[in-house]
Amino acid sequence: MAAVASAEAPEVRQECGCKGIRTCLICERPRHGDPIWQLAPKKTHRFLYCLDTGWAVGAEDSDFEGWAFPFPGVTLIEDFVTPEEEAEMVCLMDQDPWKLSQSGRRKQDYGPKVNFRKQKLRMAGFQGLPSFSQELVRRMGLYPELEDFQPVEQCNLDYSPTRGSAIDPHLDDSWLWGERLVSLNLLSPTVMSMGREASGSLLLSPAPPASPEASMDSMLGPSRSVLCHEVEVAVPVPRRSLLVLTGAARHQWTHAIHRRHIKARRVCATFRELSAEFCPGGKQQDLGHELLRVALSFQGRPVL
Incomplete structure (x- = not known):
C-alpha cells in the first residue's frame, strides 16, 4: 500500500540557509524595505512555451501577442509517475533529513561533493542514488530522448510558499554534468522561467498553429525582433511530469523558479549525467566509470 505524502513536511527548525544576497520569507521578516532579490532588473517581454509546436509565443495582451520564435531543447513527459508513486516517493524522501538551502529551499543530495570553481570532486559519503529511483531510471530509458541516460547524481x-522558496536564474555546470538535465516535478505544478543574457536580438515570426507544417510556413512570413536580454520564456511544468532540457535550453538559456510560481509544497528530483570528459574516451573516464558504478547501485542515502 502506497504511503500518503503530507501537504507540508515538518520543519526541523526555523532558521534559513540563505547566504549573500539571497533571501527567503524567514530571513526577510526582521528586515525593513524591499529584499535585494526584488530590486534586480526584471525581464520586459513574456513568452509562453507551447508544447505542441516547440515555439515560445508572446503573452496575451502584450506587445508581442501573436508573435513567436522556435525554442528547441525542451521535452516534457506528462504523467511520468502515478499519484500513488508520487505519494510514496515523497513519503520516502521525508523519512530522510532535508538540509537547509538558499532562497527558502531545502535539499537532499545524492552525488559526489564537487568544487566546480576548482574542478575537483570527492566521493566521500556518496553511496549511490536512492533505491526508489531505480524504477524511475528504468522508465526514463523507454523514451527515445532518454534511452541511454545514466544519471550519476540526484x-x-x-x-x-511559507518559506518563499525560489531559485535564481542559472546555468548548470558543464564540466562535470553532461548534455541532459532531467527533473521530476512532484506535489504541485510550477513554471520554469528561462532567460538569456546574450547580446543581439531574437527574430520573431507569426505564431504558428499546432502543426509542424504550419510552423515551417510561418517562418516565411513577416518578421519582428526583440532584444534577447529582455525576453523571459515561461515553461509550464505540470504535477508528476518529467522535464528534459538539452541543447540551447540547457547551455544558452538560464532557468529559474520564481517565488510567485510556488503556490503549494513542491518537490523536484533533478537527475544529471556525466559530461564527455568523464565518459569512455574522455581524460577522466576511469573516475566516471567509478562514479556511475556507485550511482547505479541505488543504495544511497543523502550526502550530508
Missing part, C-alpha cells in the same frame, strides 16, 4: 529540492 538532487531533491523542497519548495514551500
